[in-house]
Amino acid sequence: MLQTVGVDTVEAMGMHAQLTDGQLVARCRAGDQQAWHELVDRFSRYVYAIAIQAFKLPEHDAEDIFQEVFTRAYEHLHKLRDDEAIRPWLAQLTRRLCIDRLRAGAHEQPEESVEPRDVDDTIARLDDSMALHDALAILPDSCQDILDRFFARDESYRTISEALEVPAGTIASRISRCLAKLKVELEGRKPETSTS
Amino acid sequence: MSTGEQVTSYDEEQLGELLSVLPPAPEAWVQAAKELPVARQRLEEILERASVDESYRRRVVADPETVLEEADVVAHTQNIEIIRRRLDEK
DSSP, X not given: OOOOSSSOOOSOHHHHHTSOHHHHHHHHHTTOHHHHHHHHHHHHHHXXXXXXXXXXXXXXXXXXXXXXXXXXXXXXXXGOSOGGGHHHHHHHHHHHHHHHXXXXXXXXXXXXXXXXXXXXXXXXXXXXXXXXXHHXXXXXXXXXXXXXXXIISOOOHHHHHXXXXXXXXXXXXXXXXXXXXXXXXHHHHSOXXXXX | OOSSSOOOOOOHHHHHHHHTTOOOOOHHXXXXXXXXXXXXXXXXXXXXXXXXXXXXXXXXXXXXXXXXXXXXXXXXXXXXXXXXXXXXXX
């Protein structure tokens, strides 16, 4: 289990958001509770999506799995061999717990049939989305907010308009501009290909 | 857009679609996960008290949910199982 006392926890949450996964894990291991909060924020959607989308668990089962994943992560973080590999480690942990849950509820089925066939594809898609969210973090806060509200939170133009106090008629164009910025950011990251 | 590889296709419609596959987890779940370190500390305090106070121990065994709530710890399955397991060990 991680230590919870006697460590530097004065850094603001904003500082932790800029840490790499490995740096964040190291700070969690040192007992920094704000780092733990950031770790939960960073991976909560991922764990949730694996349980709900990849394994199609009902909400009450997904909640148990969600808490169990973070409980085990908290207890066993010191066992992680490569701090930067926290995401695949969490994915594997979530996957294993989901399979256990499905097996427990499917006594008469053969074990190999409990895992949905498209789990690998779904998790790969979630990995792509996590990479996209990393790129999104480079954009201005206003763009992050509006894209997250519209796409991930499925909020209407009206809801976004009221929350951000901007005219509803400008929401579509704002989203379009932010997507264009995201596209530019991704293209800037694209590995160069040889033309020779 | 390929899946499982670096995001290399930049069609804006696909970007939007890909952003939509990671909706936020319910806020209460996230909050409970964030409070794990504090919750663990309080669980230890409950177990410590139960180890020296037999009547309190019986109360924890009989109604762990209420004891956890009194300690301001979310009484979800994992916390209750931890309490029961640790009490059984003693």
